[in-house]
Amino acid sequence: MSIKEILTTIIARISVKHKWQSDFLYEIFALLFSIQGRLTFENLARYSHMSERTFRRNYKKFFDWLDFNWQLIRLYAQLDQATLIAAIDCSYIPKAGKSTYGLDKFFSSIAGRAKKGLEISLLCVINTQDGKAWSLAVSQTPAGLSTKQDDPNRLTRVDHYMGQLQQAQAQLSGIKYIVADGFYAKDKVFTTIDQLGKKTITKLRPDANLRYLYHGQRTGKQGRPTQYDGKVNWKSLDLSKWEHIGSDDKYPHLEIYTQVLNAPGFERNFRVVIVVNTKTNQYILLACTDISLDARAILRYYQLRFKIEFLFRDAKQFCGLTHCQARSKEALHFHFNLSLAAVNIAQVKLTLDPAIKSMNVLVRKAYNQRLVEWLFSQLSSKAEFELNIPEVQRAIALGASNYS
16 A cells, blocks of 8 residues: 555544645655655755645644544554553654744753753554554643642643643543553552553662561451551562562563562552563562553563654654754644654555565655656656556665665
8 A cells, every 4th residue: 555545544534624634644744755854844845846835834734643643543553352552751852942832951861861952742552462552642741841740839741741641531441551661650640540540550760669568367456457568678679578470481581570569659559570680680670550460461561661662763763753843832743743643654554565674665665766756757748657567666676675
């Protein structure tokens, strides 16, 4: 299927009222994969019959990206009998300019510190059967939000991230577990996800304040029964109090232990999984608010969380996530969602066409095909060519395969 055919099936299921909007989507998605250089308004216009002004104007118009991505996922993510989980994470976007919406200091994992720029929060859906992640919703973090978890006088960044989950509540109705890294191990996050009827899987600090539950016999004395059996001593951990699950299926040097523990700071019990690396003698702590969930499932779901990083990577390397010239809130929102939606479209192409083995091959062949079609269009009007003949296919595959 071509990109236009994929888009046609999706657009038929969403509320696109005007033909100009669908025509613009066909054009912009085709351009994303088939031009050289940065995906700026000026460069897009160089390869298109549309003007730079047209791109600027359409970027500011509303489009329901949440519905678009959800319909794409329903059509192409092979959801039949699949267990889905959701993951949420943020990514730093370098950007300058005093008038840019959302400009603030955000943490950059590459630099290891907070830097001036923009931040986006991505909510994705992961198929646990095939391990593929699909972008669902992208939201830009506004400037000026409090970085504290509980600020009674101001809206916090955590409030913004949780608002994104609430907006996608309908799409997440069939998903039980939401996975996030250690930054999201906060009481407000656990409470909000509980209110949505979901369960949280996250990572805890290696020195987390946890205590054992008391399972001994009752003394029969008056007063409140004993609930806890002492604090977990991480410096001298007694693994005899933990249930040994075995080694990880994929990484045999990882030993898995589990226990239901109480976290007094969060006033709740967790199913805690400790994963010990026998090569380095280091460990990580995973926690799930569903204490009945299997420890291996908790570990596997958290390992799948890393798939969201591939969405960020592909969007930045191939879909121009960091290239936007716009400064307004509406245009930036359109651009960020467009880039991540393009990764979804690319993933559909890779699934349907076994000859396209990577994003690099996809963009190379798309550019070559655009060039071949342009060359023939400059010849006589009587000139005709068949796109699928071997000679043309060898030209299109230049730099993307082993054709010689």
